[in-house]
Every structure is written in structure tokens, then in C-alpha cells.
Amino acid sequence: MRAPFRLVFEQRSETPKYLAAVVPIASVVAALFIGVIFLFATGYSPWETYSNMFQDGFASSTGITDTLGMSTVLICTAVAAAFAFQMNLYNIGGEGQLYMGMLASTWAGLALGPHLPTFVMIPVVMIIGALAGALWILIPAYVRSRLGTSEIVTTLLLTYVAANFINHYIYTSGSYFRAPNTMFPQGRLVADSARLDPFGTTNLYPTFFFVVLLALFLYWLVKKTEYGYKIQVISDSPRAAKYAGINANRTTLSVMLISGALAGLGGAMLIVGPVGRLDPGITALGYGYAGIVIAALARNNFSAIIVSGILFAGLRTGGEKLQISTDTPIHIGVMLQGAILLFALGGEAFRRYRIKTIRTKVVAQ
Amino acid sequence: MSSTSHEVAQGPHHSGGAAPSALSAHSIVKRFPGVLANDNVNFDINAGEVHTLLGENGAGKSTLAAMLCGLYQPDSGYILRNGERISLPSPRAGLQHGIAMVHQHFKLVERFSVAENVVLGSRDLNFRIDRNTIDEKVAAVAESYGLPIDPTAVVGELSVGQRQRVEIVKALYQGAEILLLDEPTAVLVPAEVEKLFENVRAMTAAGKSIVFISHKLGEVVEISDRVTVLRNGQVTGHVTGKGSANTKELAKLMVGRDIDLAPQRASHPIGHEILQIRDVSLTLNGVDVLSNISFNVHAGEMVGIAGVAGNGQRELADTIAGLISPTSGSVSIGGAMSTDKGPIHARELGLAYVPEDRLGVGLVPSMSILDNLLLTRDRDFVVDRASLQPEASRLIDQYEIKANGPEHVARKLSGGNAQKVLLARELSGGRTATKLLVVCSPTRGLDVGAIETVRRVLDDARSAGQAILLISEDLDEILSLSDRVFVIYRGAIVHETPGETADLATVGAAMAGLSSTTSEGHN
Ligand SMILES: Nc1ncnc2c1ncn2[C@@H]1O[C@H](COP(=O)(O)OP(=O)(O)OP(=O)(O)O)[C@@H](O)[C@H]1O
Ligand SMILES: [Mg+2]
Numbered sequence: 001m002r003a004p005f006r007l008v009f010e011q012r013s014e015t016p017k018y019l020a021a022v023v024p025i026a027s028v029v030a031a032l033f034i035g036v037i038f039l040f041a042t043g044y045s046p047w048e049t050y051s052n053m054f055q056d057g058f059a060s061s062t063g064i065t066d067t068l069g070m071s072t073v074l075i076c077t078a079v080a081a082a083f084a085f086q087m088n089l090y091n092i093g094g095e096g097q098l099y100m101g102m103l104a105s106t107w108a109g110l111a112l113g114p115h116l117p118t119f120v121m122i123p124v125v126m127i128i129g130a131l132a133g134a135l136w137i138l139i140p141a142y143v144r145s146r147l148g149t150s151e152i153v154t155t156l157l158l159t160y161v162a163a164n165f166i167n168h169y170i171y172t173s174g175s176y177f178r179a180p181n182t183m184f185p186q187g188r189l190v191a192d193s194a195r196l197d198p199f200g201t202t203n204l205y206p207t208f209f210f211v212v213l214l215a216l217f218l219y220w221l222v223k224k225t226e227y228g229y230k231i232q233v234i235s236d237s238p239r240a241a242k243y244a245g246i247n248a249n250r251t252t253l254s255v256m257l258i259s260g261a262l263a264g265l266g267g268a269m270l271i272v273g274p275v276g277r278l279d280p281g282i283t284a285l286g287y288g289y290a291g292i293v294i295a296a297l298a299r300n301n302f303s304a305i306i307v308s309g310i311l312f313a314g315l316r317t318g319g320e321k322l323q324i325s326t327d328t329p330i331h332i333g334v335m336l337q338g339a340i341l342l343f344a345l346g347g348e349a350f351r352r353y354r355i356k357t358i359r360t361k362v363v364a365q
Numbered sequence: 366m367s368s369t370s371h372e373v374a375q376g377p378h379h380s381g382g383a384a385p386s387a388l389s390a391h392s393i394v395k396r397f398p399g400v401l402a403n404d405n406v407n408f409d410i411n412a413g414e415v416h417t418l419l420g421e422n423g424a425g426k427s428t429l430a431a432m433l434c435g436l437y438q439p440d441s442g443y444i445l446r447n448g449e450r451i452s453l454p455s456p457r458a459g460l461q462h463g464i465a466m467v468h469q470h471f472k473l474v475e476r477f478s479v480a481e482n483v484v485l486g487s488r489d490l491n492f493r494i495d496r497n498t499i500d501e502k503v504a505a506v507a508e509s510y511g512l513p514i515d516p517t518a519v520v521g522e523l524s525v526g527q528r529q530r531v532e533i534v535k536a537l538y539q540g541a542e543i544l545l546l547d548e549p550t551a552v553l554v555p556a557e558v559e560k561l562f563e564n565v566r567a568m569t570a571a572g573k574s575i576v577f578i579s580h581k582l583g584e585v586v587e588i589s590d591r592v593t594v595l596r597n598g599q600v601t602g603h604v605t606g607k608g609s610a611n612t613k614e615l616a617k618l619m620v621g622r623d624i625d626l627a628p629q630r631a632s633h634p635i636g637h638e639i640l641q642i643r644d645v646s647l648t649l650n651g652v653d654v655l656s657n658i659s660f661n662v663h664a665g666e667m668v669g670i671a672g673v674a675g676n677g678q679r680e681l682a683d684t685i686a687g688l689i690s691p692t693s694g695s696v697s698i699g700g701a702m703s704t705d706k707g708p709i710h711a712r713e714l715g716l717a718y719v720p721e722d723r724l725g726v727g728l729v730p731s732m733s734i735l736d737n738l739l740l741t742r743d744r745d746f747v748v749d750r751a752s753l754q755p756e757a758s759r760l761i762d763q764y765e766i767k768a769n770g771p772e773h774v775a776r777k778l779s780g781g782n783a784q785k786v787l788l789a790r791e792l793s794g795g796r797t798a799t800k801l802l803v804v805c806s807p808t809r810g811l812d813v814g815a816i817e818t819v820r821r822v823l824d825d826a827r828s829a830g831q832a833i834l835l836i837s838e839d840l841d842e843i844l845s846l847s848d849r850v851f852v853i854y855r856g857a858i859v860h861e862t863p864g865e866t867a868d869l870a871t872v873g874a875a876m877a878g879l880s881s882t883t884s885e886g887h888n
Contacts, residue, residue, distance in 0.1 A: 226744040233740065236731045242688060243718075243726050244740045245708035 023350055024297050024308065027343035034339045035332055049322065049332065057318030065202035069274065071313035072208045073098075073266045077291025078309050079215050080133075080262035082300040084151075086222065087235040087255050089144065093155025094263035095288025096162035097133035101264025103166055104132030105271040106177060106190055106278045113191025121193045126268045133264015134257045136162060141256035145249045151256065163283050170280045177278045187278030196272050205273040212306055214262075219302035231255060263288060290316075293341040312337070385448030387412045387574050388433065388464065388543050393442035395428055395598075397777070399769035402428040403439070404598040410543065410574045415565060417577045417585050419619055420595035421812040422781025423767035426578050429595070430545045433576065434466035435459030465536035466545040469552070469780065471528050475521035479503065479514055483535045507534045511567040525674065526557035533564065537573075544568070545576040548780070550584055551810050554673050554838055562588055580781070580812050582612035594618050620814035628845035629824045630865060635848070636664030638700075639715075639801050639832035640685065645694035647680055647856075654680045655691070655856045662801070667823070667833040669847030669864065671840055673876050677856035678836045679721055682803050685834070686718040687711035699800050712741060715800030717791040719807055727787040730776035734761065734768060737775050738790050760789040764818065780810045785819075792822055802826055802833045808842060820846060840872065854878050 036046040056063045077094045084091035091097075108128045113121055140154035169177040171185050179188045198205050222228035234241045234248045241248050266287060275282070294312050298304035319333020389409035395402045402425045410416040418426040431437040433444065435453035443450055446462050453459050456466070473482045480496070480503040500516040507514050512530050520531060529549060536544055550558045565575055565588060579585055585592060586608060592615065594602035602618045604610045616624040640662040647655040655677045662668045672678055683689045685696055687708040695704045698714040712718075718741075720726045728737050735750055735757045757771035764785045768778060775783055788807060792799075807823070808816045823846065827833055837843050843850055843864075850867050852860035852875035860875035862868070 224747055226746050226748055229736070229739065229744060229748055232732065232736075233729050236729050237725045239722070239726045240729045240740065243686075243708065243720060245687075245712070 019350065020299070023347035024299075024304075024344060027297065027340055027347050028311065030343045031336050031339035035336050038335065039332065052322055053315070053318030053333075055318075056321035057314035057316075062202070063314075063317065063321075065199070065204040066317045067310060067314045068208050069198070069203035069205060069313075070317050071310045072205065072211050072273065073269055073287050074290055074294055074313050074316075075211045075215055075305055075309035076266035076269060077263055077288050078294035078298070078305045079211075079218055079291075079302055080259050080266065080288075081291045082295035082298065082302060082305060083218065083262060084256055084259035085295055086300045087231050087252070089252065089256055089259070090152045091137065091140075091155050091256060091259045091263075092152055092292060093137065093140070093157075093159045093162075093288070094259075094266075094291050095286065096155070096159030097136045097260045097263035098267040098270075098288045099159075099162040099166050099282065100136040101129035101133040101267025102270055102275075102282065103162075103169065103177075103267075103278060104264070105129035105194075105268040106187065109190025109194030109271055109276075110176070110188060113194040116193060118193045118196075121191070122196060122272055125190075125194050125272055126265060129268025129271070130261040130265040133267065134261040136264065137256055137260030141253050141260070144256065145252040159288070166278055166282070167280070170278050179277070185280060187280070189277045190271060194272060195276055198274075203274060205269075207269045207273050211269070215302045215306050222302065227251075263291070266291075290337060293337055293344070296341055297344045312340075385445065386410060387414075387447060389445045390429070390433060390439075391443055391445070393429065393432060393439045393444075395425070395432060395437065395439050397428075400767070401598050403432070406442075406595070406598070406600055408433075408593060408600070410576060412542070412572045412574055413569045414590045415569060415575045415577055415588050417579065417589040417592045418595060419579075419582075419585060419592050419615060421620060422785070422810075422815055423779040424595040424812075425598040426595055427547055427779065430466060430547055430576060430578060433459075433543075434464050434545055436466065460539050460541070463540055463542035464545070465539060465541035465543070466547065467529065467532045467536060467549060469548050471532055473520045473528060473531060475519075477520060478516065479518050479520060479523075479531050479534075480516035482520055482531055483516075483538050485535075487539055503534065503538060506538045510534075510537060510564060510571065512537075512564050524557075525552045526554070526560065529553070529557075529561070530564070537568075541573070543574045543576065545578075547578045548580070548810060549577075550579055550581060555840075558584065580810065580816075582615045582813065585615060586610065586612055596621075616813045619812065622814075624813045624817050626813070626817060626820065626845065628865075629820065630846075631665055631667065631827055631848045635666040636830060638662070639664050639698065640834065641695075641697045642685070643695045643697075645681075645684060645691045645696065647677075647684060647689065648692045649680070653856055655684070658694070658856075658858055660851065660858065662832040662834050664800070664830045664832050665827055666848050667827050667835055667846055667864075669843035669850045670834065670836045670853050671843045671850060671872055671876055672838070672853035674838055676853050678805070678853055680856075681853070682718065682720065682805055682834075682836055685711070685801075685803055686716060686720075713797060715797050717741075717794070717799045717802045719787055719791045719802075719804040721805040723783050723787050724775065727791075728775045728783060731774065733772045733774055734766070734778075734786055735771040737786060741790065756793075760786075760793060764789045765815070781812060781815060784808075784810055785815060788819060788822070792826060799826070799831055802831050803836070804833065805836045806838065807835070808837075808839070840869065840876070844869065844872070852876055 032050065039046040039049055057067055058064055077098060080094045081091060105125045105128050108125045112124060116124065136158060137155060140151045140158065143149040143154065144151040169175050170187055172178065177187050179186045196205050196207065222231065230246050230251050233244065233246055234251055238248055290312065294305060294308045297308040315336055316333050322332065386409040391407055393403050393406040406429055408429065418429065420426050428437065432439050435456045435458045438454065444453060445451070451462055453462070459465065474485065477485070480500045483503045484499050503516045512534055514527065514530055514534060520528060523531065529552070533544065549561060553561060569575060577588060590607055592604040592610070593600055604615070638661045643659050645655055645658045646653070658681065660668070670678060680689060684691050687703055687706060687710060690705045695702060697703055698711060698716055701714050703711045703714055724730045729740065735753060738753060738757055739748065754771055761768055761771065766782050766785045766789070768782065775786065778786065791802070804823070808819050811819060823833060835843060835847060844867050847864040850862050850864050850872060851858045852872055854876065855878070860872065862872065
């Protein structure tokens with residue numbers, strides 16, 4: 001039996017500009033649609049769930065500030081991922097680098113905080129967090145640039161090591177980082193001088209504006225500077241880089257270190273912002289992994305990451321609040337996150353190919 | 366222009382109107398953003414015929430061929446196969462209609478054997494592959510067209526000419542009746558071209574049709590039954606009948622004016638030594654790639670290095686350019702030692718280098734013409750693209766590069782136009798005023814008009830006192846431009862002769878390793 005027509009993928013010679021916007025939006029819509037099916041199947045009202053999510057994520061005043069607050073770290077881990085991805089370096093260990101950034105900046109907040117004023121402490125904590133993130137990717141970066149060892153494996157494995165590190169410091173009794181008298185293991189709050197105040201009673205911190213500027217700066221760095229130019233040459237054709245005398249090893253190393261530092265900075269922002277201590281709950285939140293999805297959705301474009309990061313944060317805050325306000329499963333948020341990634345990656349096919357239906361006709365012999 | 370009607374060996378007579386053409390394209394239009402690549406093109410080919418597409422760089426030849434095999438789809442127009450309308454949504458559909466294209470960049474898996482590559486992608490493979498059977502089948506197909514290949518050889522170890530043969534056998538194995546060969550001879554040495562033409566004759570004798578694309582007019586005259594000339598996407602001329610037009614006429618038909626490729630030599634006394642190579646030897650992975658090479662190139666002089674590909678030319682050029690450190694010996698540019706100091710240092714000493722590979726080495730495919738101009742220049746921390754814009758536009762005009770402007774992405778240029786961008790950048794000076802120009806196969810893939818331009822530019826550079834090292838497999842080019850000619854064979858210089866009195870036969874013999882006068886006189 002033959003179908004009367006067939007789908008064919010035809011390679012596009014040029015990707016139309018509008019698809020750059022359409023594909024990510026369609027990915028989100030498609031993911032929401034998959035969510036509808038799941039909600040239906042499990043007996044919840046999709047309409048009610050989504051409108052609650054939207055209400056809690058974007059439409060209410062606490063919703064929008066919560067969302068922007070949440071997006072701060074997500075944007076940071078997303079630019080960390082994108083910075084490496086744009087050079088085909090797959091640092092998927094942003095999660096682990098974020099843990100280490102958090103650990104180091106907590107140390108700074110605890111040890112140095114009592115002695116230094118806020119205007120010194122905040123930059124110090126952020127720098128130390130970034131350095132720790134860079135340090136955590138140093139080995140993967142070095143072996144990648146010298147020996148070509150897959151950074152995917154090494155960065156991922158080091159994430160588990162980092163998770164054990166912070167668990168160790170939280171759960172070991174008498175640990176420097178552990179609060180002494182709590183019933184459940186909990187980290188010690190860093191000194192006040194190492195914390196920023198949120199705006200009013202919201203969960204939005206000034207770090208949000210910092211991270212937006214950071215993303216715009218990275219956009220400029222990549223598009224307009226000689227460093228970005230080198231990255232583009234190396235990622236497209238290593239042999240052309242060699243011909244032009246561009247040192248690919250050194251650039252690979254630096255790009256990965258910067259990627260790690262940005263993820264570590266995300267950890268530091270949690271400390272100076274909403275968290276303020278080594279919180280055992282961090283490993284359940286997956287900020288580092290979410291950054292990968294946001295970067296993919298934005299196709300590693302740093303200014304687009306600001307938008308996709310906020311969108312994503314909205315899904316998350318909306319999803320989290322569902323659990324409180326209704327009995328909807330909170331995992332709908334996490335599920336949507338996974339579905340969006342799949343559709344965003346699948347959407348690449350639409351950017352590269354045109355899909356046509358052709359009528360099948362028996363070939364004349 | 367004569368257009369003697371000519372009886373094709375076995376194919377149906379196309380003007381008789383009895384049998385329809387094996388393949389014909391009608392009113393084909395193909396537009397790329399900003400370019401009309403094919404403008405109402407009509408084309409047809411009969412069984413047993415060689416029909417050549419001729420035209421300037423960017424005229425639309427590859428685009429037309431790509432539509433005939435299903436790689437691109439026309440915006441409008443239609444295609445008939447034996448008089449019946451067909452649609453070709455993909456190369457696979459093309460194959461089902463017996464149409465296959467051999468691209469200039471081969472698409473073979475280097476680690477696979479010849480037979481494995483040939484059967485790859487054919488629909489009749491079983492899950493378990495019986496090597497002996499496929500080896501026999503592949504050998505049988507190859508043999509029947511006089512294309513002997515060893516089915517068990519690993520493709521990665523074959524020469525370019527042999528790989529091309531594998532591509533052709535693959536097309537035949539898959540049942541191709543119509544073969545599109547896009548500049549097949551650009552990568553071949555003369556002996557291989559002869560071999561290819563024997564194969565082409567064997568295939569046409571068996572009733573196959575060949576669409577041939579080449580810029581080498583001598584070849585076109587030799588092999589074509591018919592020629593169609595394209596210009597700016599339009600058909601502007603036809604020549605019918607084997608050998609009924611000479612190369613001069615074809616050139617004129619193509620570019621609309623007479624072409625002058627007369628020999629050119631240094632017109633004034635040459636200056637002091639710019640490039641000095643002393644006893645350079647190179648061993649890579651235990652193989653001696655270069656042995657004891659010594660020579661000088663003077664200001665205002667062009668030295669040509671002739672040789673069959675793979676005899677160390679590329680490594681010699683890379684060594685001079687500072688990309689490879691020689692195992693022993695030294696290189697100096699303008700009196701300053703440049704050995705082991707890297708490519709940027711060499712460029713600061715006044716080197717410009719046109720490498721053999723354009724896209725991927727000389728040019729970054731995903732970047733614009735403008736950004737590609739920046740590749741070998743000094744770049745500020747904040748890249749100043751705006752101030753380069755006028756120069757980029759000027760170079761596009763000067764070299765007649767067919768592009769939408771400085772933002773045109775290199776990957777989307779036609780083959781010859783990409784080469785022109787590379788030449789434009791290297792010949793226009795970069796970090797410092799150019800003193801030494803190393804050019805590898807500068808006119809490969811260029812149309813005759815562009816060849817004329819490039820030769821003039823090279824000659825001007827020589828007259829301006831630059832030292833030029835021309836490395837090419839194109840013996841004609843070497844002999845008609847160089848002041849001195851060296852022949853490189855197995856990494857050593859085996860023959861030296863003044864360009865003016867160079868004898869084609871002697872140089873050819875030296876290239877084949879049949880030289881009696883081994884290295885002397887150039888130390
Ligand atoms: N994928 C593409 N996108 C945009 N423009 C293209 C693309 N491919 C070809 N072109 C343009 O179409 C025109 C015709 O190109 P084509 O490759 O057919 O030329 P050609 O005759 O084969 O030239 P050459 O002899 O240099 O190989 C050129 O101006 C080229 O820049
Ligand atoms: Mg072409």
C-alpha cells in the first residue's frame with residue numbers, strides 16, 4: 001500500500017530570519033500542548049492549570065518579581081552554557097561549577113564577611129565564586145585543549161563530585177558551613193555584609209540587572225571583538241585558524257574557563273541574593289541543567305537568553321506555586337522544561353530543512 | 366562560429382525530432398537571495414553524448430547541475446526524462462531516474478573500502494553484508510566500463526584521481542544513465558585527465574550521457590559533443606559538433622572579449638634575495654616529506670615549482686609560511702630568520718600566502734567576505750569592520766567577485782569567486798607591505814577571464830618588486846609565468862631551468878621522476 005503523498009526534507013539554502021523567532025516560540029507552544037495531554041490523562045484541568053501558572057508566573061505583581069528573581073541565576077547559567085556551546089565545547093557541568101561557586105562564596109561570606117564592608121564584600125564574594133567555578137572546569141578544559149578529551153564526560157562527572165562536596169559540608173556535623181543548632185542539617189547564614197537587599201518585599205535582587213548587563217556585554221564581546229572573532233574562526237574551521245596563526249588551544253582553554261566562571265558566578269549570586277548559605281535544597285533545583293535548555297532555546301544568542309531565561313523562570317515559578325495553591329503535580333513544570341528542550345533541538349530541523357509534501361507517483365521505467 | 370551538425374556515435378539524433386532527449390530542462394529559473402543564478406535556462410542531453418556547460422565563475426553551472434540531479438529545486442521550469450515530466454525532490458529521486466552527480470568535493474568515507482563506499486546507501490543491501498559478493502559485484506561494474514579499481518582498497522589511501530573513479534563507479538553501480546561531472550579535472554594531473562577521458566568515452570559508447578563542467582578550454586574542445594555557454598544565469602551560446610570550435614573562440618563566447626594568456630616574464634633586472642631556503646628537510650611520521658631543499662627567490666622574480674600533487678609542495682609552502690617547523694634547515698624572509706616563529710611572524714616579515722585549500726583553510730566558510738578579509742590582518746581588540754567596508758567593496762569590484770556585497774557569506778560564493786576573495790586578500794597586502802608572495806594553484810577553478818586577471822595581478826606584483834613563489838600543478842601556467850622553474854619530486858628538487866627556455870617534455874619527465882639531472886645548480 002502506498003500513501004498518496006510523502007513528506008520530504010529539502011535542505012534550505014538560506015534560513016529565513018523569521019524562523020529564528022518562530023522556532024523557539026513554537027517549541028514552547030508544542031511543549032505546552034504535550035503538557036495538556038498529560039494533564040488530561042492524569043485528570044487535571046489543563047486550562048485551569050495553565051491559567052494558574054500564567055497568573056503566578058507573569059501576571060501578578062509578586063509573580064513577575066518572583067520570576068525575574070528566579071531568572072537571575074538561570075540567565076547566568078545559560079550564558080555560561082552558551083559561551084562554551086558557541087565554540088562547540090559542550091560544558092554540561094555548569095551545575096557542578098555552580099555548586100563550587102556557591103561553596104567558595106559561602107566561605108568568603110562566612111570567613112571574610114565579618115571583617116569587610118558590603119561594598120567590598122559583594123564584589124569579593126562574586127569574584128571568589130567565579131574563580132571557584134573556573135577552577136572546577138580547569139582540568140576538563142586543560143585536557144580538552146591539550147589532548148582533545150571529551151569535555152562532555154569530564155564536566156558531567158565532576159558535577160557529581162561537586163554535589164558530594166557540598167553535601168559533605170552540609171551534612172557533616174561540626175562542619176564549618178553547617179548551622180550548629182538546627183534540627184535538619186542546614187547551612188550557616190553568611191555575614192550580612194555579604195548579602196544584598198531585595199527590592200522592597202519582593203524576591204528580586206539587584207543582581208538581576210547585573211546579569212542582564214553581563215549578557216549584553218557577552219553579546220558585544222562575541223560579536224564585536226577580536227576575541228569573539230577568533231572564537232568564530234576556530235569553531236568553524238580549525239585549519240583556517242592555524243593558517244591565520246590563531247592559537248586554538250589557548251582560546252579553547254580560555255573559553256571553557258570563562259564558561260565555568262560564569263556558572264560559578266551564578267552560585268555566588270544565590271549567596272549574595274536569596275539563599276545566603278549552603279542550602280541542601282540546591283541540588284534539587286538543577287539551575288545548571290536548566291541553563292543548558294535556556295541556551296538551546298536561545299540558540300546560544302546572549303541577548304535572546306535574557307528573554308528565554310525570563311520565560312523559563314516564569315514556567316518555574318508558576319509551576320512551583322501550583323503546588324501550593326492547587327493539588328496539581330508540581331512536576332508539570334519540570335516536564336515542560338524537558339519537552340521544551342526536545343522541541344527546541346528538534347526545531348533545528350525546520351531551520352535547516354524545508355518540509356514539503358510531494359505526491360508519490362510510480363516511477364516510469 | 367561554426368555549428369556543423371554532428372552525428373553522435375550511438376545516441377539518437379537530437380534535431381531529428383524522433384526520440385526525445387534523455388534529459389531536458391525547460392525554462393529553469395533559480396533565485397538565491399540577491400542573485401538570479403539561473404534565468405530561464407533550457408538544456409538537453411541525449412544518450413551517448415557529452416554536453417559541456419561552460420561559463421564564467423558564478424554563471425550558474427553548478428546550480429543548474431544541482432537541479433538536474435535533485436540537489437536543488439528550480440523556482441520554476443520543468444525537467445523531462447525521455448520526454449516524460451519528472452520531479453526531483455532529492456538526489457535519491459535523481460538516482461531513481463538514473464541521474465547522478467559527482468561533486469568536486471567527494472563524499473566518500475575514508476575508512477571504508479572502495480566496495481563498501483560504492484554500495485553505501487544502495488537500497489538492496491541486506492542486514493548482513495557479504496564482503497566477497499559485493500567486492501565481486503563492484504569489480505564487475507567497474508570492469509565493464511574500463512575503470513579498474515581494487516574493491517578492497519581503503520579509500521583514505523587512494524589518490525584524488527582514484528577517489529574520483531570510485532565516485533563514478535558508485536554512480537554507475539547505482540544505475541546512473543546520466544552523469545553530471547562538476548569540474549572533475551580541476552583536481553587531476555594530466556595523466557589522470559587522460560584516463561578520465563578514456564572512461565568518459567567508454568561510458569558514452571555504452572549509451573550513458575555525461576554533463577561535463579570545466580574551465581579548461583582545451584579539455585572542453587577535446588571531449589565535448591556539444592557546448593552550452595552560460596553567462597549571468599542565461600544561456601548565451603551553443604556550439605555543436607565535436608572539435609568545431611577552438612579554445613580562443615570558446616573563450617570569446619564565454620567572456621565576450623579576446624583573452625590574452627601570452628607568457629609574461631620579469632621585465633627588469635631582479636633585485637636582492639627575499640626568500641632564502643637553506644637545506645630544509647622535513648620528516649613527518651617517519652616519512653621524509655622534504656629533503657635538503659635550498660633555493661632563493663629574488664625581489665621582482667617569480668619562481669615556479671612544478672610537480673605532481675603530493676610531492677611535498679604543500680608542506681614546502683606551509684614551511685615557508687611558518688605553519689610547519691622544518692626538521693632541519695632554515696627559512697628567512699627579507700634577510701630575517703623566520704624558521705620556528707609561526708605564521709604571524711612570517712607575515713610581519715612581509716609574507717602573503719595563498720594556500721591550496723580555499724574554503725576551510727584560506728577562508729572561513731561561515732564568515733562574510735569582509736570578515737574573511739580580516740583573517741590575516743591586524744585586528745584591534747574591538748574589530749573595526751566599518752573602516753574596512755570601502756576596501757572590501759573596492760576589492761569586490763576590482764576582482765569582479767560576484768557577490769551581494771561585503772556581507773556575502775563565503776560558503777555561498779561560487780567556487781571561482783571564493784578563490785578570488787582569497788587572492789584579493791592576499792594580494793592586497795596585510796600587516797605590512799608584501800615582500801614575498803607564496804601562491805598555490807592560484808587559478809584553479811577560475812574562468813579564463815579571471816585567469817587573465819590573476820596573471821596580470823601576479824605580474825604587476827612582480828613588477829612592483831615582490832618576490833613570488835608560484836606552486837602549481839598546472840604546467841602551462843608555471844612555464845608561461847615563471848622566470849625560473851624548479852621541479853619537485855618526492856620532496857626533493859630534481860630539475861631547474863630558466864622559464865623562458867623551459868622545455869615542456871623535459872619538465873614533464875622530471876615531474877614523473879624520470880630526470881637525469883638531479884639537484885645541482887640551486888644550492
Ligand atoms: N547556496 C547559495 N546561496 C546563495 N547564493 C548562491 C548559492 N549557491 C550559489 N549561489 C550564487 O549563485 C550564482 C551561481 O553560482 P554557481 O555555483 O552555480 O556558479 P558556477 O557557474 O558553478 O561558478 P564556478 O565556476 O565559480 O564554480 C553565484 O552568484 C553564487 O554566488
Ligand atoms: Mg561551480
